[in-house]
Amino acid sequence: MSALLNLEGAVISDAYTLLADDAVLPEGGAVIVSLTRWQSEASALTARSAPVAVKLANTVDVLTLAADVLALPMLVLDFPAFGDGRAYSQARRLRDRDTYQGVIRATGAAVVADQLAMMARCGINEFALRDDQPLALCQQTLAAQKPLPYQPARDVRRAVFSARS
Amino acid sequence: MYRYDQYDQALVNARVEQFRDQTARYLAGTLPADEFRHLRLRNGLYVQRFAPMLRVAIPYGTLSSKQLRMLAHIARKYDKGYGHFTTRQNIQFNWPKLETVPDILADLATVEMHAIQTSGNCIRNITADHLAGVAKDELIDPRPYCELTRQWATEHPEFNWLPRKFKFAFSSSTTDRSATQVHDIGVHIIKNAAGEIGYEMVVGGGLGRTPIIGQVIREWLPEEDLLSYSEAILRVYNLLGRRDNIYKARIKITVKETGLAKFKELVEAEWATIKDGPLKLKRADIARFQSFFTAFDYEASAASDTSYAEHLAKDSAFAAWTKRNLKAHRQPGYAIAFLSLKARGVAPGDVTDTQMEAIADLADAYSFGELRATHNQNLVFTDVRQADLYPLWQALVKLDLATPNIGLLTDVICCPGLDFCSLSNASSIAVAEEIFDRFESLDYQHDIGEIKLNMSGCMNGCGHHSVGHIGILGVDKKGEEWYQITLGGSSENKASLGDRTGPSVDREHIADAVQTIVHTYLNLRASEDESFLACYQRVGMAPFKAKLYPVAEEVAA
Numbered sequence: 205m206s207a208l209l210n211l212e213g214a215v216i217s218d219a220y221t222l223l224a225d226d227a228v229l230p231e232g233g234a235v236i237v238s239l240t241r242w243q244s245e246a247s248a249l250t251a252r253s254a255p256v257a258v259k260l261a262n263t264v265d266v267l268t269l270a271a272d273v274l275a276l277p278m279l280v281l282d283f284p285a286f287g288d289g290r291a292y293s294q295a296r297r298l299r300d301r302d303t304y305q306g307v308i309r310a311t312g313a314a315v316v317a318d319q320l321a322m323m324a325r326c327g328i329n330e331f332a333l334r335d336d337q338p339l340a341l342c343q344q345t346l347a348a349q350k351p352l353p354y355q356p357a358r359d360v361r362r363a364v365f366s367a368r369s
Numbered sequence: 370m371y372r373y374d375q376y377d378q379a380l381v382n383a384r385v386e387q388f389r390d391q392t393a394r395y396l397a398g399t400l401p402a403d404e405f406r407h408l409r410l411r412n413g414l415y416v417q418r419f420a421p422m423l424r425v426a427i428p429y430g431t432l433s434s435k436q437l438r439m440l441a442h443i444a445r446k447y448d449k450g451y452g453h454f455t456t457r458q459n460i461q462f463n464w465p466k467l468e469t470v471p472d473i474l475a476d477l478a479t480v481e482m483h484a485i486q487t488s489g490n491c492i493r494n495i496t497a498d499h500l501a502g503v504a505k506d507e508l509i510d511p512r513p514y515c516e517l518t519r520q521w522a523t524e525h526p527e528f529n530w531l532p533r534k535f536k537f538a539f540s541s542s543t544t545d546r547s548a549t550q551v552h553d554i555g556v557h558i559i560k561n562a563a564g565e566i567g568y569e570m571v572v573g574g575g576l577g578r579t580p581i582i583g584q585v586i587r588e589w590l591p592e593e594d595l596l597s598y599s600e601a602i603l604r605v606y607n608l609l610g611r612r613d614n615i616y617k618a619r620i621k622i623t624v625k626e627t628g629l630a631k632f633k634e635l636v637e638a639e640w641a642t643i644k645d646g647p648l649k650l651k652r653a654d655i656a657r658f659q660s661f662f663t664a665f666d667y668e669a670s671a672a673s674d675t676s677y678a679e680h681l682a683k684d685s686a687f688a689a690w691t692k693r694n695l696k697a698h699r700q701p702g703y704a705i706a707f708l709s710l711k712a713r714g715v716a717p718g719d720v721t722d723t724q725m726e727a728i729a730d731l732a733d734a735y736s737f738g739e740l741r742a743t744h745n746q747n748l749v750f751t752d753v754r755q756a757d758l759y760p761l762w763q764a765l766v767k768l769d770l771a772t773p774n775i776g777l778l779t780d781v782i783c784c785p786g787l788d789f790c791s792l793s794n795a796s797s798i799a800v801a802e803e804i805f806d807r808f809e810s811l812d813y814q815h816d817i818g819e820i821k822l823n824m825s826g827c828m829n830g831c832g833h834h835s836v837g838h839i840g841i842l843g844v845d846k847k848g849e850e851w852y853q854i855t856l857g858g859s860s861e862n863k864a865s866l867g868d869r870t871g872p873s874v875d876r877e878h879i880a881d882a883v884q885t886i887v888h889t890y891l892n893l894r895a896s897e898d899e900s901f902l903a904c905y906q907r908v909g910m911a912p913f914k915a916k917l918y919p920v921a922e923e924v925a926a
Binding site (some may be wrong): 357 | 385403524528529530531650
């Protein structure tokens with residue numbers, strides 16, 4: 205079981221279970237479902253009292269997400285390979301225009317110590333670490349005080365080039 | 370030039386420590402090799418044919434004498450005593466040990482240098498006209514805009530894992546000296562009818578396996594919107610660019626497959642949502658960056674010097690150098706002097722540690738302590754008093770940096786080729802040397818005139834063969850080195866891609882082939898004023914083909 209970290213680098217417990225598209229919907233408990241399953245079973249899913257989150261493939265255009273998806277408490281973004289950075293742009297689009305206020309969780313093969321800081325800068329605030337990741341290093345990476353970055357993103361809304369003048 | 374403040378220094382220092390930790394984890398076996406590969410590339414470190422290669426960024430080619438001394442120190446301490454200037458105005462070291470790279474980066478940080486994003490699928494070093502700030506045909510110095518773009522692009526959290534590498538080039542002069550039309554984004558700084566500064570944005574150009582000339586995505590972009598518009602282009606590309614095939618992953622293919630109109634629509638829609646956000650440049654921000662790039666304190670009396678004319682009259686070798694390696698300066702009494710890194714027997718772009726130190730001393734003595742690297746792999750002193758030209762030339766002769774061949778046939782652009790690069794199919798340095806021997810006579814070269822010979826050892830096109838007036842590409846045929854020739858390429862204002870002459874030529878005959886092409890041109894040109902490129906554009910491929918492949922033509926007939 206991989207560790208789940210919050211933005212400050214603390215280990216948090218995972219209330220959610222990832223549900224396969226063909227798995228039976230449990231009566232209780234928070235679940236993560238695919239966008240397809242949400243779209244076809246939204247009413248059954250919302251009829252339960254437990255929270256529902258949607259996992260988005262990194263090919264989904266987040267600008268087309270319906271209001272009911274954007275009202276969910278959590279969206280899960282996928283980083284399927286170390287060098288595939290599409291979900292960074294998905295996160296920026298969800299955050300920068302204040303389109304989405306809930307939790308954005310990162311999952312996948314690229315959720316590693318060396319990418320956490322940039323994910324955080326793009327507005328991701330939960331990190332499902334890849335199994336093999338050194339926990340202490342990941343926690344330290346998130347918690348560490350970092351130099352002021354050059355460009356504005358989710359964390360710093362002004363650019364250094366403006367900050368200094 | 371730009372100087373770091375505490376923000377820049379803190380970022381670069383933090384990056385050194387981050388890479389030191391990553392290297393240690395890799396060596397300890399806790400960071401997987403493939404992941405370390407991605408991370409080391411983003412810190413300029415390749416693993417080459419014989420050893421690692423470290424590429425150090427020289428933003429838009431501007432370098433101080435202090436920085437050059439540090440590069441000399443690195444060449445001596447960590448390498449085999451030399452460095453190689455590249456077509457991206459960077460410098461590469463071919464023999465550092467992987468374990469020592471964090472120390473090299475720490476040394477670089479002490480002189481406000483780094484190797485961040487000089488490789489990998491991210492935004493690379495920003496290039497610009499090497500004559501920025503002194504060129505006569507320039508509208509405005511592009512370097513403040515380049516530095517703003519450099520800062521925006523450095524450690525950009527969203528664009529570190531793009532489908533493929535991404536290159537910006539800037540130009541603000543009548544003559545395009547930075548090949549903007551074969552870059553992922555080419556920025557032309559322009560002025561509108563109201564006298565305001567803005568940009569013409571070109572997107573989707575590139576060399577490599579599928580060379581494409583960029584297209585104008587926006588004819589007029591206001592000055593304040595440079596970074597937000599760039600961010601919009603990058604965001605659309607990051608989401609849309611192909612990741613299934615490395616050869617189709619550059620933005621040039623995204624634009625081609627999507628169509629410029631549709632691509633532009635996506636970019637404009639993205640931009641509309643961010644243009645009024647924190648990336649919008651304020652007049653004061655731009656002015657602050659411009660304050661780093663003001664003109665030097667020129668001597669008003671420099672033009673009254675008479676020694677220059679006397680030396681010109683007395684010393685024909687000096688006169689030949691001034692004719693070829695100097696360019697006119699805006700300031701009366703000053704000149705722009707090129708240091709040729711294309712001497713006989715030296716790999717194009719190579720400089721030794723002792724040469725670097727001597728160049729640094731000369732820059733201090735004669736050019737306000739600064740110099741530039743050009744995308745043609747030479748160096749430039751941009752601000753030399755005319756009275757200093759003679760002693761400068763004498764010093765350069767001793768250093769073997771005064772070959773009067775700037776813009777001539779032996780001023781070749783060339784990648785490291787098979788001698789160093791693990792991607793290469795063929796030698797490029799040895800071929801460059803052979804061509805040098807054929808055309809060594811400078812009178813002959815002067816007679817041939819302006820000609821660009823560009824050579825790459827493989828399809829990746831680091832030697833920009835597609836835009837050489839004569840382009841040579843190394844190809845592998847059953848383990849043998851062969852060379853494909855193109856004619857008529859150009860990276861200047863009316864950029865064009867070279868046309869293939871026909872079947873490739875083997876190692877033994879490549880220098881002959883170049884000679885045949887040059888002779889054919891000399892016989893065909895309308896006058897001595899008609900350049901190779903102009904002549905080719907007038908007469909076309911047929912006469913060159915007939916001379917290059919006489920037997921084949923007979924068979925075909």
